[in-house]
Amino acid sequence: MPLDPKALGAALDEDLSAHTTLCRRDAPAFQRACRSSDDLVVACTQESRLFNELSEQTEGAVALDVRPIRFVNLRETGGWGRxxxxxxxxxxxxxxxxxxxxxEPVPTVTYTSAGRALIIGALDAAEALAARVADVLDVTVLAQGGRGQQAHTWPVQSGELVSLGGWLGAFDAVWRKANPIDLDLCTRCNACVAACPEGAIGLDYQIDLDKCQSHRACVQACEAVGAINFQREASEQRERFDIVVDLRAQPAFAQHAPPQGYFHLPQGLHSEAGLAAVLRLRELVGEFEKPKFFQYKQKLCAHGRNETVGCDACVQVCSALAIRSEVERQQIAVNPNLCVGCGACTTVCPTGALSYAYPxxxxxxxxxxxxxxxxxxxxxxxxxxxxxxxxxxxxxxxxxxxxxxxxxxxxxxxxxxxxxxxxxxxxxxxxxxxxxxxxxxxxxxxxxxxxxxxxxxxxxxxxxxxxxxxxxxxxxxxxxxxxxxxxxxxxxxxxxxxxxxxxxxxxxxxxxxxxxxxxxxxxxxxxxxxxxxALARSAEAVALPAASPFGAVNVDKDRCTLCLSCVSACPASALLDNAERPQLRFVEKNCVQCGLCATTCPEDAITLAPRLLLSEQRKQPRVLNEAQPYGCVRCGKPFGTLKGVELMLSKLSGHAMFQGEALERLKMCGDCRVVDIYSNPGETRINDL
Known part of the structure; x- marks a missing residue:
């Protein structure tokens, strides 16, 4: 691997020397560096374990928890190649x-596991796995067919899994028990298997009710133990577990990133993943921490306004189902226990309401x-x-x-x-x-x-x-x-x-x-x-794909009544009103293309236009629509737009409650309407108030 220490040192403003066998013959050079309090970088990842051990054994070396060694791979990334x-x-x-x-450190998420594990699957495969971890974990088996061992070593439950949710240290499992044989009471003496004339009982110690002819010979054979009861009503059982191992072909969690503490091993121990999982399972007792990978600023969130959904990109992209919509609260909610730290939600967020925290x-x-x-x-x-x-x-x-x-x-x-x-x-x-x-x-x-x-x-x-x-x-x-x-x-x-x-x-x-x-x-x-x-540009605006966080909004002026509901819905202050006259203004730089304005508009007058405007106008307010104000017929004060009031009058003119004076009051401002109502109390109606 060719190295040029002089050129490297010049780029890093340091004097460097190269060592061809730093972890062996040249180890004293590394040991001298260990005694310094300066940052220590080793350009070898293959022997990182050896370097850490050598540092711990070196007299006078700075402790690794005080000054850790950083490792970087120069060999495969550049030293080995043409x-x-x-x-x-x-x-x-x-x-x-x-x-x-x-x-910088960030808040952490803590998981606490006492080692209570649920293994779901065929009885023989589940018990084989349980035998590998039962010395460390408190195992319960939820049998799904299979053939059991003769020894009854750990609790065995039977039934159909109804639901499973949670994460490491807090899994809630619900299953429905409907079989006459209670596997937790069964001693596996095989007396029922031998007594059943229909052969309806297998070595999974469950009764195939389609084969059973109700001879009840099994009940008599199990009388002393009492594990078989045909009168037992089907019931649901709920328990909490710290870890779940699922041996079934179809996993309990369909999402790409299942909760931490859940293992899907359809091949059981007969795979590399199964053997690796055994080692991992044996370590899952105690308290564990991970960084809280995200930060959420609700004020910036463009998810919803007025119970209307705008941007839900983070909800759609999350592979762990850790994000849910709370549109009634105008926000999303992220479950830090389910978050796996992928950061996809932060990259698709147009406003920066969700940001990646570590790093x-x-x-x-x-x-x-x-x-x-x-x-x-x-x-x-x-x-x-x-x-x-x-x-x-x-x-x-x-x-x-x-x-x-x-x-x-x-x-x-x-x-x-x-x-x-x-x-x-x-x-x-x-x-x-x-x-x-x-x-x-x-x-x-x-x-x-x-x-x-x-x-x-x-x-x-x-x-x-x-x-x-x-x-x-x-x-x-x-x-x-x-x-x-x-x-x-x-x-x-x-x-x-x-x-x-x-x-x-x-x-x-x-x-x-x-x-x-x-x-x-x-x-x-x-x-x-x-x-x-100085480069050639074809237009003053660059058209962008729909995923763009930049763009404009187009307003159909024939439809728009300047109700300004879009202004109240806009989370980024891109849409603005004008306190002095009926206007809808727009600052393109602020627009995040969340679509809340379009979904809120009662007239369907707004469409999005993803683009980047290259002129300075992008940062300046511009008028999208304006209208002639409508003045109160009594005092003349503007209180709406001519188009908006005329539309209201046309829609209500045929209504029985808005005839005569009541319809005329709709042409008045709020103050004059109240004065007119009290000036003519005999004609007052509930709608006027």
């Missing part, structure tokens, strides 16, 4: 990213800016960011690097200009950070997706990337800048990464990513508008 000798800028960028501080957008932005600035300082050009997951994505990139080292003539490896950056989940970074990365100098931003992403995540990422691509192309930048890299194996990834660069910015941006999503988008757009000013 372009390894040109990968110094990328290596410098990855080292710079590894030196950044850890994300925060500002911390991710700092990493992107550091990586791209270091890459450029080291002489790198046409950087392509490859965002990937820490699990399957990292494994696939490692596999590609190893293939490139073993078969250099057949496999190219990760190109020198491609900078892999791991994320907790590929769906956790979206349009605001992609555009920021492009403004920071990345010619392309790619997201590596494998088999681990939910289908709705891929749809959401594709839709957002279509918006990003339309934006930069509309500004005049040529090429393909944003795309999903779909790969399941190293060979496919090798081909996918061999793509030509696209036109990037001439001047790299220096702004910092903000906590507010819309603020970050505006900073990125402002920079790109200035940078692309």
């Amino acid at each position: 372009e390894a000798r040109a990968a110094t800028p990328k290596m410098a960028a990855l080292l710079a990213a590894a030196r950044l501080p850890d994300p 925060r957008a500002a911390e991710q932005g700092a990493k992107l800016r550091t990586v791209l600035a270091t890459y450029a300082k080291a002489g790198g050009q046409d950087a392509a960011l490859l965002l990937h997951s820490q699990a399957a994505g990292s494994a696939l990139i490692d596999a590609l690097g190893r293939e490139a080292q073993l078969r250099p003539k057949a496999v190219k490896g990760v190109p020198a200009r491609v900078i892999p950056l791991p994320l907790w989940h590929t769906a956790s970074v979206g349009l605001d950070l992609w555009l920021s990365a492009f403004a920071y100098g990345a010619s392309q931003v790619w997201v590596l997706v494998t088999d681990e992403e939910a289908p709705q995540y891929l749809d959401a990422l594709s839709a957002q990337m279509a918006v990003a691509q339309a934006l930069v192309n509309g500004l005049g930048y040529s090429g393909t800048h944003f795309r999903l890299v779909r790969a399941r194996d190293a060979a496919t990834l090798d081909v996918q990464l061999a793509s030509p660069p696209a036109q990037g910015v001439k001047r790299r941006a220096g702004f910092a990513v903000q906590a507010d999503k819309r603020a970050t988008l505006e900073l990125a757009l402002d920079h790109l508008l200035q940078d692309s000013a």
Whole structure:
């Protein structure tokens, strides 16, 4: 693996030296570094366990809980490949990213498990699994057929599962018991099996009621134990468990991301997943914490107004069913116990009401800016960011690097200009950070997706990337800048990464990513508008796909009565009234394309127009509709629009309660109407009041 310590040091403003066998012959150099209180980065992930052990054994070394060692992979991501000798800028960028501080702490979500486990499935498979974990877990089996062991070692229930909900430490299971044999009382003596003349009782110790002819020989055989009772009424039983293992073919949870603490193992122990689950199950006793991955600001939420739903993108995209609509409260609700931290809800949220908290957008932005600035300082050009997951994505990139080292003539490896950056989940970074990365100098931003992403995540990422691509192309930048890299194996990834660069910015941006999503988008757009000013543009507005968080609203003036219900519904102050005259005004910069105005409008006069207006008019209020005011027939004070009052009069003129003076009062302002009612008390009607 070729290394240029002098060039790396120049990019990082440090004097560096390379060690060919740091974990063996050159270990004293690592031990000296362990004794320093400075940040310690080791560019080797293969021997991370050994380095941690060596640090603990080194006298005078700083404790790992005080100063942890950060590890970064330079070998598979750039050192092993055809372009390894040109990968110094990328290596410098990855080292710079590894030196950044850890994300700021966030609130945590706590799970408490006492180890009470429910295993659902065929009796023989369930008991085989129970035997592997019963020394650690308090096991209950809900039998679904199968053949039981002779020994009755743990509680066994029978019945049909009615419902299952919850999460680690708080699963509520309900099942319906309808069989005459109570498996919890059954001693498995087989006397009933031998006594049944119809052979209606199997070794699952349940009676097939379709075969049973009511001889009741089994009842007599089980008289001493009393496990069989044909008079027992069907009943539902509810219990709480900490862990659930489901061995059935169809899982209890249909969503892509089931609750933590739920394991679906249709092949039982006869699979790699089953054996891995046994190890995981044995560890699920105690108290566990995870970050609360999201922050929610209800004031920014465009989900609903006046019991009308506008944007529900987060509800639709959540693969864990952790988000539900509470439109009567004008908000959504996120269950932190069900949230798996994918962040897809934050990327599709147009307003930034939902934001990713660990790491925060500002911390991710700092990493992107550091990586791209270091890459450029080291002489790198046409950087392509490859965002990937820490699990399957990292494994696939490692596999590609190893293939490139073993078969250099057949496999190219990760190109020198491609900078892999791991994320907790590929769906956790979206349009605001992609555009920021492009403004920071990345010619392309790619997201590596494998088999681990939910289908709705891929749809959401594709839709957002279509918006990003339309934006930069509309500004005049040529090429393909944003795309999903779909790969399941190293060979496919090798081909996918061999793509030509696209036109990037001439001047790299220096702004910092903000906590507010819309603020970050505006900073990125402002920079790109200035940078692309000399590029050819086909129009003053860029048409965008429907997933766009930018756009205008079109108002049908023939239908609009200026009732201004859209103004009260708008969560982003994009639609405004005018206190001095009947006007509907619009600030396009504020519009998030949530659709609440369109769904609220009683006249169906509003449609959305996804686009990016390139002129300064985008930030200025403009009039969408205005009307002649209607003056009170008594005092002359304007109290509505001519069109609105005339429409009201035409609709009510045929109503029995609005005839004569009552109809005339509709032409008066509120004050004059009251005066007129009390001036003619004999004609007062309840509708007038």
